[in-house]
Amino acid sequence: MNANPNGKPPLKVRLATTSLAGCFGCHMSLLDIDERLFELAGLAEFDRSPFTDIKQCGPCDIALIEGGVCNSENVHVLRELRANAKILVAVGACAINGGVPALRNRLKIGDILDKVYRDDSGEVHIPDDPELPASLDKIYPINEIVRIDYFLPGCPPSGDAIWKYLTDLILGRVPRLDHQLLHYD
Amino acid sequence: MTELLFNIDDLPVPFKPGQTILEAAKAAGVFVPHLCHHPRLKPHGGCKLCTVVVNGRTQSACTYKVAAGQEVDIDTPELNAMRRSLVQLLFIEGNHFCPTCEKTGACELQALGYEYEMLSPHFAEFYPADREVDASHPDVLIDRNRCIMCERCVRASRDIDGKNVFGIAGRGGKATLAINSPTGKLADSDFAVTDSAAHICPVGAILVKRNGFATPIGERAYDAHPISDSVNVCEIAEEAK
Ligand code: SF4
Numbered sequence: 574m575n576a577n578p579n580g581k582p583p584l585k586v587r588l589a590t591t592s593l594a595g596c597f598g599c600h601m602s603l604l605d606i607d608e609r610l611f612e613l614a615g616l617a618e619f620d621r622s623p624f625t626d627i628k629q630c631g632p633c634d635i636a637l638i639e640g641g642v643c644n645s646e647n648v649h650v651l652r653e654l655r656a657n658a659k660i661l662v663a664v665g666a667c668a669i670n671g672g673v674p675a676l677r678n679r680l681k682i683g684d685i686l687d688k689v690y691r692d693d694s695g696e697v698h699i700p701d702d703p704e705l706p707a708s709l710d711k712i713y714p715i716n717e718i719v720r721i722d723y724f725l726p727g728c729p730p731s732g733d734a735i736w737k738y739l740t741d742l743i744l745g746r747v748p749r750l751d752h753q754l755l756h757y758d
Numbered sequence: 759m760t761e762l763l764f765n766i767d768d769l770p771v772p773f774k775p776g777q778t779i780l781e782a783a784k785a786a787g788v789f790v791p792h793l794c795h796h797p798r799l800k801p802h803g804g805c806k807l808c809t810v811v812v813n814g815r816t817q818s819a820c821t822y823k824v825a826a827g828q829e830v831d832i833d834t835p836e837l838n839a840m841r842r843s844l845v846q847l848l849f850i851e852g853n854h855f856c857p858t859c860e861k862t863g864a865c866e867l868q869a870l871g872y873e874y875e876m877l878s879p880h881f882a883e884f885y886p887a888d889r890e891v892d893a894s895h896p897d898v899l900i901d902r903n904r905c906i907m908c909e910r911c912v913r914a915s916r917d918i919d920g921k922n923v924f925g926i927a928g929r930g931g932k933a934t935l936a937i938n939s940p941t942g943k944l945a946d947s948d949f950a951v952t953d954s955a956a957h958i959c960p961v962g963a964i965l966v967k968r969n970g971f972a973t974p975i976g977e978r979a980y981d982a983h984p985i986s987d988s989v990n991v992c993e994i995a996e997e998a999k
Pocket residue numbers: 853854855856857859860861862863865866867868904961962963
């Protein structure tokens with residue numbers, strides 16, 4: 574990557590990011606790398622991501638996935654990223670074990686919908702517009718839906734942890750977090 | 759009298775007759791990971807985190823007695839990988855959502871996850887749905903979703919408090935923490951917050967109420983230091999409460 578014999582600009586990795594059933598906290602944490610964003614811009618360019626507003630992913634090197642899988646759209650997006658990215662990274666507690674949304678897993682989805690969409694008269698109106706993604710029976714960690722190559726825990730992982738992990742990956746090192754950066758909370 | 763010696767990871771370590779490997783290692787300042795062991799309780803040998811290799815065979819360091827000349831391997835890549843798998847299995851067997859848990863940062867299970875660089879639970883989640891939360895007691899909360907069945911509370915209540923409040927009922931995946939009271943509720947037992955059993959749980963399954971965030975997240979026992987930095991693991995977590 575540092576070899577630059579022809580004076581051409583160095584090759585950048587193509588990075589995609591998405592938030593599935595997450596709170597965008599991991600994306601906020603990525604922005605927390607602050608002025609290192611400039612350094613990142615020198616190493617990487619963004620494909621599909623809330624930062625670029627690109628809606629469909631093209632071939633890319635690394636995809637960072639925040640959030641677990643709670644509905645059919647999440648499954649679709651996750652598969653699209655798996656099909657396009659060489660390396661998939663589960664970022665944050667929700668992508669890794671379902672996280673806070675998975676607190677609903679002890680309840681039956683039918684009971685939840687019934688409770689949420691029952692009006693005062695006792696009638697149930699569960700929205701069935703085909704535009705709306707269907708809820709899954711439970712929240713799934715993303716590695717139970719597609720193969721995941723790397724995991725970066727934290728709720729959210731700190732900006733420092735994301736920076737360390739991501740630069741390890743981009744520069745071809747085995748990504749590792751020391752005690753100060755490794756957190757599940 | 760000549761000093762009695764055995765070897766830990768190829769280094770000679772003194773011991774006293776009758777000591778377990780874990781006790782002798784601890785006296786010598788060597789960390790042996792453990793969850794079900796607690797210095798105030800009789801050894802239980804349940805969690806297997808303390809598994810070591812003694813003269814080529816795996817044994818539990820918390821129950822196995824030292825003998826002169828023994829070769830004990832504790833900190834090896836193979837054993838540490840096995841320990842990571844054990845921690846992962848404990849995570850997926852319960853509902854361990856650390857960000858929502860009062861114990862986070864002071865939890866021995868979590869700290870061992872950090873110790874062995876567990877980055878994901880790896881196995882498919884069980885998400886048990888039938889484990890009851892018992893908030894009936896005025897001072898103590900039980901969340902069975904985080905119980906790892908180490909039986910520390912069982913032994914503490916029986917052997918230190920003389921009360922016998924807890925037991926493990928059922929088998930395999932159906933095993934659960936049972937409470938010895940007419941209703942099965944903690945409030946109807948003779949349990950008190952002053953019992954040692956109220957403070958001995960290594961995870962966030964037995965929590966003293968109104969205490970959860972007295973120490974802010976990020977400043978707790980194992981936030982500051984890896985669990986292996988000290989051999990007095992249980993004491994540290996209890997002091998932090
Ligand atoms: S008991 Fe420990 S491992 Fe389980 S959720 Fe709480 S902090 Fe995490």
